[in-house]
Amino acid sequence: MNGGDGGEAAAATAGPPAPLEWKFSQVFGERSAGEEVQEVDIISAIEFDKTGNHLATGDRGGRVVLFERTDTKEHGRNRKDLEKMDYPISRHPEFRYKTEFQSHEPEFDYLKSLEIEEKINKIRWCQTANGAVFLLSTNDKTIKFWKVQEKKVKKISELNVDPSKVCSAASSMVSSSPKQYLSNGSYPDRSHFSSRNDGLPDGIHSLRLPMITSSETSLIARCRRVYAHAHDYHINSISNNSDCETFISADDLRINLWNLEISSQSFNIVDVKPANMEDLTEVITSAEFHPTHCNMLAYSSSKGSIRLIDLRQSALCDSHSKLFEDLEAPGSRSFFTEIIASISDIKFAKDGRHILSRDYMTLKLWDINMDSSPVATFQVHEYLRPKLCDLYENDSIFDKFECCLSGDGLRVATGSYSNLFRVFGCSSGSTEATTLDASKNPMRRQIQTPSRPARSLSSSITRVVRRGSESPGVDSNGNSFDFTTKLLHLAWHPSENSIACAAANSLYMYYA
Template sequence: MQTISFKWRISQIFGDNTYTEDIDEKDKISTLEFDKTGDYIAVGDNNGRVILFQSDNIKNQSSSESDISDREIDIEESENGSEKEKEIEDEFIKKKKKQRLKYKFYTEFQSHEASFDYIKSLEVSEKINKIQWIKRRSQSHLLLTTNDQSIKLWKIITKKIRSFDNINSKKEQKNLNSENNFHFPKMEVTQVEKKSTNTKIYGDAHVYNINSISLSCDDETFISSDDLRINLWNLERSDKAFNIVDIKPENIKQLSEVITCSQFHPSECSEFIYSTSKGIINYADLRQGSKCNESVRRFQDVKNLEKETFFDEIVSNITDIKFSPCGRYILSRDFTSLKVWDLNMENQPLSTFYFHDFSHNRFNELYESDYIFDRFKCNWSGDGKYAMTGSYEDYYYIFDWKKNKGMLVDCSKTTTVYSEFYDANSEPNNENGFFENSENNNKLSYNSEKINLRKKILDLSFNPNNSFLAVAATNILYLFTGDEYKNQQSEKQNQNEILM
């Protein structure tokens, strides 16, 4: 059969890509999100800052230069190949280079500040937990940002400062009767300012730390969730929220699970999902009642009902969930697996992809250092064909979930990255290698002694309209372009086999 590999190309890098152990915790990226058009990227960090990047596809905007030179990007990988293969590769690179997106810095603002809650005697971190873009209704941008305790609505306005040019000088005023010396003043744009304004603060509705927010498809309401409750907000009203889920028991000692994430359906504004620390996904509909505690459908893998050890219960904690773009499937992520669920099948997932093989030998260390509680995010491609999530050592996974194939991509490379899909259900054959290709299934294996747990990719976001991926690797933002690339040599072999 014809082999198809996924060709990833690093387009840009924002941040210092020289990794050091002394990275300031405040500079680490905590969340990122594309807007619905794919023309803007919002990045939040642990210091409460939000940085926006703009695509060069927007009209009347000057193009920006990449942080990586074209010479670095276009390095040929097939040095040992034939001249004809190199010519095909050059044509492919030139064609894709014209279509490649470029992003540039747009603006930056301080969204949240560190504070102290005197009633609870608790320090509130300024870390940005989640960002949500709101569909544009005017020339300004609207987005929601949240830390542990408050949600803010921000409005970013672009203001053009104009001034008169070609004003007649005093020397020219002596001969104003001459047509050559008289100039009509022209109004020209001399400066463009971007102003960020906090228009609303949605606060005092959560007792526990907010873990996620999600905007409905009508862009009028959104939900916010903490460990025990989910609230429904209207964008126009910041003084009142409606509680729609409350799992807090009468006796707090009987608490057995907490809410970890929530999301609205992409096309039904009354339906939403939320996950719990028990590995359960709850599907609720607001049309069935104002309280959605009981009127829910529960998705749980029957294989995980029997927890053998204490660590099995911890790693089954769902850290993120996402609806597919079509709304029929759900993607869930826990510490050791990524699962795809069908809304019509509650007892088991359609596909399950396992990783972090090294963790089974290091559970004690992971627990003592709190790395076992890392909140890895997951995401879909714009067409829903691929599912992706982050890992340690600045690697991330991409899965073709319908074909049950997967691959692992290295963010540290600054040249073209070729990665073959491997059988996602196969086991690695080489237990002593560190990210080495297995000969049979091309799966990458781990050496538990060499894994650097401080280097990790917690969040990534896929452009909804292009094959373009934004990856947050600690304090660095990587932007990738990717295409399915057919191996020309394999295609020739297949044609010869058919002729024979």
């Protein structure tokens, strides 16, 4: 006991960890100067698996792209395995392209005269087994369960075999076979065959024998199950349960519970649809299972609240066990209050003790044992408050930014405009607040193009200075911001300080 107390005292006096120094690692799909980005190539979902050895992205074209980790210092492989690798061992996390497959296609709902986009809304990894990886992907209406594994590819090799072997094989075949009779009992007339010196017909020499080989391996993606026709509204979330058997899917008004093995039916556990749709005041924006307790999940709403529900209390969980809500200051209400209060994403910390939420202006960290107020609030877009009217007119105010936590729970991150992402320290006493330009690749020769706004060099890695903007179009760091470039999707490696973030069609990797 005394030793434990001494350790806690030492930790208390040590203070918060030092701010991390972030460095660029690599980029996939970076566009060249002046290249236009195709709409279907824009990344719309990103997710690490539990080990951090695989990374998946989904795009608006319905494709899922998988990346695998290539630096193997933590993977427990022996020297012989490392010598066989066809890529160098790095000192920081590095990934390479593994495979891609078409997950969803555009559809048309004839009953509702509604087009269903192929855009991937969410990707979630499932348990791996026998060298195969499994994942769930969803568009607005349909969830699919995919299995990706290596299989030997059977190919037909060169058809022309060694002529000497053909001759010897054909000779033995002719000599060993009995004479064939025609239907009238006579022998066939061989006078029309032209023979070579070996006495074999020309047809034998041109004989083609197909040979099948299976030396190469290829990654094959196969759709194992399709979970469809369970949502009337657009699916915004899917989340795996810690029991590895069930998962939830959420749309604007309902949350359904599925069994991975059963695609024909689901169980509705949350339904916030009013009897009269005119009475509708809020919608579900995000939902996630607790990382360790299979009976608990949380979902957020457009009113800025988070509800924690317990599946043990009732089969239909319309009543919550806890409500987390940050009440606004009296007299501060405006036309935009409800819009900017809407939570676009929630994430449980790895230990399950905290929930991170992102609304338009802030990141908030909640302790599930304290529902009165967030334990920490981080200002992300405070400098945009004077421009809310412009943001409303160009629909930017409805952008849905995601958030993520580090594996150790000491830091949180989220995206912003001008392809910036921000990292905040959330341990007690921490003042860490770092802003990085994800698309600023130091290994690329910088070429100014008219299509992209110029940014100052200081915007690559800068410290956040908490002050208001001094001129329109300038953020808290004094850098001009661009609403057309936005970093909506990012993910933190589950066990290391490494962040993958998506800017348009490019995937950028940073580490600290």
